[in-house]
Amino acid sequence: MRNRSVTYSTENTFRALADPTRRAVLDLLRKGSQPAGQIAEAFPVSRPAISKHLRLLRRAHLVTEQQRGRHRMYQLNPAPLKAVDSWLADYRRYWQMNLANLKTFVESEYARELGENAVKNPSSKK
Amino acid sequence: MRNRSVTYSTENTFRALADPTRRAVLDLLRKGSQPAGQIAEAFPVSRPAISKHLRLLRRAHLVTEQQRGRHRMYQLNPAPLKAVDSWLADYRRYWQMNLANLKTFVESEYARELGENAVKNPSSKK
């Protein structure tokens, strides 16, 4: 298997990104691989706390580790972020619309009628 | 205040996206505003469960609601996703690098030396 494109669990990826500390760890690793202890020093929480964050990041395949003597070097693996990026892609065109226009549209009578229709013709629920 | 650019809590945004059901709700709302009940019908979980998801999405400002008779219309607000997008931006260039090259680099003796240096010159810790 050479360079076969790998799929990761989008679920794990989003979950891993939910915590600000973990995002900060990734940001840190963008500057280069670092051993676990050095990563921990960058944060106000205890080393075991970081160790657990690293475990989640590992599960999400957002970092890879390799033993280097008694150190564990952590390296960023941005590949799973591609899934996040492509999920976001579908939304980009939305914020490219003028949101002010959207707002006035929603508050218009036209939208109101659409809303009523959506409600009165649920086309489900009996 | 007219169209003043609003900032949202990135924290809340990422947290809201962590759950697959909530992401699916957003995906659903991309097709158009819907009342809460209709949203709930699209999922295998109970209506109150969806109601709670909607609460989190509201807190994250990813949806807006408005009373429409006895219905509550939910509408997508993609604006907070811009923060996610810009966080991701810093990573895009990484997955544009050839990851195979990166891998061989990391495993090279050169990287090994860098790694050792990083360890032996922590430039912190006493």
Place this chain on the structure above:
DNA sequence: AATATGCGTAACCGTATAGTTACGCATTAT
């Protein structure tokens, strides 16, 4: 050989999720 260092894990705690069922309050329909 003995000691120090790096780092993961276990055990424990408080809080937030994610789901459930039961309930209550408006609004609409009859």
Place this chain on the structure above:
DNA sequence: ATAATGCGTAACTATACGGTTACGCATATT
């Protein structure tokens, strides 16, 4: 006026976080 509908919330449960301290095991140092 009464009944039905739409939907949020309360109360409860199980699980997962995020943090802590204590511990243990390799690897390095002296």
